[in-house]
Amino acid sequence: MCRLQQLRPERTVVHGGTCVWFAAAVSSDNQATAMKTLVESLPEENYASLRYLITFLAQVSANSEVNKMTNSNLAVVFGPNLLWGRDNAMSLSAIGPINNFTRTLLDQQHLIFT
Numbered sequence: 001m002c003r004l005q006q007l008r009p010e011r012t013v014v015h016g017g018t019c020v021w022f023a024a025a026v027s028s029d030n031q032a033t034a035m036k037t038l039v040e041s042l043p044e045e046n047y048a049s050l051r052y053l054i055t056f057l058a059q060v061s062a063n064s065e066v067n068k069m070t071n072s073n074l075a076v077v078f079g080p081n082l083l084w085g086r087d088n089a090m091s092l093s094a095i096g097p098i099n100n101f102t103r104t105l106l107d108q109q110h111l112i113f114t
Helices: 016-025 029-041 044-064 070-083 090-105
Strands: none
Touching: 029 044, 029 090, 044 070, 044 090, 070 090
């Protein structure tokens, strides 16, 4: 089974520690702008993969009344695969911010990827 983490040897988005810092440091008013800046700093291949995945997941979420996959549920499933620690270990305290970061990517994808 291929995991998103295995697509490239480096990170897909950012390391989990950066995500925890990001969640604490950025106010909700500036989140979309700050996240846009962050994802635009990714290598081109990673940015394109992330944009494709988030756009696809937004389409999945649009059918959440049928498939029960809301942005929050998708963030729980995909967040830990997109964001992880430098040593590939993830503490339980990092899961919440990682899922919130991923949910915000999904919620604000129309602003972040324009």
